[in-house]
Amino acid sequence: MAMMVALGSAVSGLKSEQTALDVIANNIANVNTTAYKSQTVSFSDVLSQTISSATASTATTGGTNAQQVGLGVQIASTDTDMTVGSTSATSNATDVALTGDGYFIVSTGTDGEYEFSRAGNMTVDDSGNLNINGYEVCGWETSYTLDEDGNKVFNTNSTVEPINLYSGNNKLMAAEATTSVTFSTGSSLDSTSDVVTGATLQDIGSTAITDWDATTSVDVVDAQGNTTEVTLNWKKCATDGSTTSWYWEASGTDATISPSSGYVAFDADGKMVTSVTPLTATVDTATNTAGYSDSNISVSTGLTAGSYTVTVADSTTTSGQYDITLVDADGNTTTTTSKDGSATFTTSSGTVTLAAPTTVTTGTSTFTVAAGTTLTFDSTPAITVKSTAANTDAVSVEMDFSNITTTSNTSATLTADADGYASGTLSSYSISSDGIITGTYSNNQTQAIAQIALAVFDNASGLTKTGDNLYTTSSSSGDYKTVVAGTNGTGTMTSYALELSNVDLSAQFSAMMIAQRAYQANSKVVSTADDMLQALMAMKN
Numbered sequence: 001m002a003m004m005v006a007l008g009s010a011v012s013g014l015k016s017e018q019t020a021l022d023v024i025a026n027n028i029a030n031v032n033t034t035a036y037k038s039q040t041v042s043f044s045d046v047l048s049q050t051i052s053s054a055t056a057s058t059a060t061t062g063g064t065n066a067q068q069v070g071l072g073v074q075i076a077s078t079d080t081d082m083t084v085g086s087t088s089a090t091s092n093a094t095d096v097a098l099t100g101d102g103y104f105i106v107s108t109g110t111d112g113e114y115e116f117s118r119a120g121n122m123t124v125d126d127s128g129n130l131n132i133n134g135y136e137v138c139g140w141e142t143s144y145t146l147d148e149d150g151n152k153v154f155n156t157n158s159t160v161e162p163i164n165l166y167s168g169n170n171k172l173m174a175a176e177a178t179t180s181v182t183f184s185t186g187s188s189l190d191s192t193s194d195v196v197t198g199a200t201l202q203d204i205g206s207t208a209i210t211d212w213d214a215t216t217s218v219d220v221v222d223a224q225g226n227t228t229e230v231t232l233n234w235k236k237c238a239t240d241g242s243t244t245s246w247y248w249e250a251s252g253t254d255a256t257i258s259p260s261s262g263y264v265a266f267d268a269d270g271k272m273v274t275s276v277t278p279l280t281a282t283v284d285t286a287t288n289t290a291g292y293s294d295s296n297i298s299v300s301t302g303l304t305a306g307s308y309t310v311t312v313a314d315s316t317t318t319s320g321q322y323d324i325t326l327v328d329a330d331g332n333t334t335t336t337t338s339k340d341g342s343a344t345f346t347t348s349s350g351t352v353t354l355a356a357p358t359t360v361t362t363g364t365s366t367f368t369v370a371a372g373t374t375l376t377f378d379s380t381p382a383i384t385v386k387s388t389a390a391n392t393d394a395v396s397v398e399m400d401f402s403n404i405t406t407t408s409n410t411s412a413t414l415t416a417d418a419d420g421y422a423s424g425t426l427s428s429y430s431i432s433s434d435g436i437i438t439g440t441y442s443n444n445q446t447q448a449i450a451q452i453a454l455a456v457f458d459n460a461s462g463l464t465k466t467g468d469n470l471y472t473t474s475s476s477s478g479d480y481k482t483v484v485a486g487t488n489g490t491g492t493m494t495s496y497a498l499e500l501s502n503v504d505l506s507a508q509f510s511a512m513m514i515a516q517r518a519y520q521a522n523s524k525v526v527s528t529a530d531d532m533l534q535a536l537m538a539m540k541n
Contacts, residue, residue, distance in 0.1 A: 005049070005069060006529045012072030013522035016043055019075055020515045027503045028512075035098075035118035035469060036501035037080050038508075044076035082460045085502035087494060094130065096120035096431055097499045100491020102454035102483070103471065106135035107162050114138065114160075116455050116480065119469035121498055128166025130437075130450075133468045136162035139435065141450035152448040154436075156484050163450045165437065170449045171426045173441045175225030178385075178420025180398040181218050187414045189214055189246060191270060191406040193236040209235050209249075214414055220252070221420035222395045226387040228255040230397075234414070243267055244406060254388045262381055270406040395420075421445050433492040435485045454490050455480035 020041040030036040048068040057063035087097040098104075103116035115135065122132055130137045140154040141163050147153050165171070193213040214234040219227050230252045237247040249261040266272055381401075386394035397418075404414070424443030431437050435452035457463065462476030473479060486492045 009072040010525035017519040035499040038503040042076040085500045094122040097497040102490035105138040115470045139452040154451040175423040177223040178220045182400040184415040216414040431495040
């Protein structure tokens with residue numbers, strides 16, 4: 001009987017060490033498996049055979065310990081090491097490594113049932129599904145709000161769903177009509193440019209200019225997605241020492257633009273002037289005969305951009321009306337017939353603001369001109385661009401010149417940005433540290449498409465492996481909680497990288513040698529017990 005116990009214990013030792021070797025072999029086999037987590041085997045003894053129980057001491061005898069003989073060994077547990085493996089760089093944008101706790105959530109194909117993975121070797125199939133080994137990666141896509149800049153903010157408290165990069169307007173971005181063109185900070189005109197000759201402020205728009213001082217272009221898009229390249233040419237046209245006037249003229253490819261020209265004024269510091277004190281022009285009635293339709297009007301100095309005040313002087317010998325030509329901040333001319341002390345102004349864009357006595361808005365209004373009145377003009381005039389393509393709508397574009405300055409720099413440049421864009425198709429995508437997938441489109445625009453979710457567990461070591469680098473929940477792991485990468489103690493996502501296996505080969509080789517020696521030792525017990533049984537049987541002969 002004793003020999004049989006020894007054989008049984010030795011056999012259990014052989015089986016246990018075989019299991020340990022199996023686990024070690026599996027670890028070594030998966031040394032290059034993406035995000036593989038190594039396992040270790042723990043042993044425990046089995047029930048012992050009690051030959052005699054322990055006794056307590058008496059007045060005449062001492063106590064005795066129990067006599068027990070162990071019956072072998074058994075596997076106590078197979079534990080998974082969930083520590084994060086090192087990362088390796090790749091050339092694939094959808095390869096994602098997790099730098100801390102957390103698991104990707106993938107759909108099993110059954111509604112509401114998910115499995116989990118650390119392997120971030122994602123691909124996009126022909127239908128746009130983001131998947132890991134054929135299992136669709138889950139996150140937030142259709143539930144979102146827009147911030148003040150129009151960017152998507154995903155509702156991370158909503159239920160996760162499989163991510164599809166081609167759904168909705170993700171694959172094709174619709175055109176957005178241009179509403180404004182803004183000149184970038186740092187845009188400047190060369191103040192050393194020569195003033196145009198052979199023209200006055202009033203008629204420069206009809207003068208053929210071939211040597212423009214500056215040129216910039218910007219694309220304007222209408223609601224139908226047609227793109228028109230609008231070119232703005234600039235020419236220095238007047239200066240009076242304290243202010244400098246620049247004339248701009250817009251032209252478009254296969255489009256009509258209205259108004260197509262205007263004026264901008266700058267002060268001595270190179271900053272745009274939006275408020276000017278008009279010059280005073282006087283009527284010399286002494287050189288005219290009453291009843292004539294023309295009068296000689298002289299101006300005390302060169303005109304600045306914007307409008308100016310005309311003071312009409314009455315006399316006892318002359319009365320009647322006067323034809324007066326006025327120019328507003330956009331360079332538009334208006335000929336008016338005015339009585340003493342009054343004039344009619346017409347503005348095509350912007351607002352004319354009077355310090356006194358009133359305010360004149362866009363349109364035609366009549367007001368009393370007072371000497372010294374200050375006229376203030378809008379620095380963001382609007383132009384209308386109409387493509388010549390069939391069935392297109394005109395777009396009104398606000399031109400923001402407020403960032404333009406003048407500087408004595410021959411390398412001065414003008415740059416402008418438009419807020420509209422043509423339609424575009426998805427050409428590439430990137431994944432941020434918090435899992436937001438941003439698409440880049442053929443029209444050079446970007447937009448958030450979806451956000452990858454992560455799952456965390458109370459006891460991640462309790463997850464059950466199901467193959468394909470996947471895990472499922474168990475009663476030991478507890479249910480999953482959905483979180484955003486980088487929050488609640490989770491790691492962040494690193495694109496163009498994959499997590500490597502956390503198998504330590506040196507530790508595995510050491511464990512393998514220990515298992516080998518233990519196996520050999522148990523084999524020796526079997527052979528020794530066999531020899532003893534043979535000796536026992538030989539006694540019968």
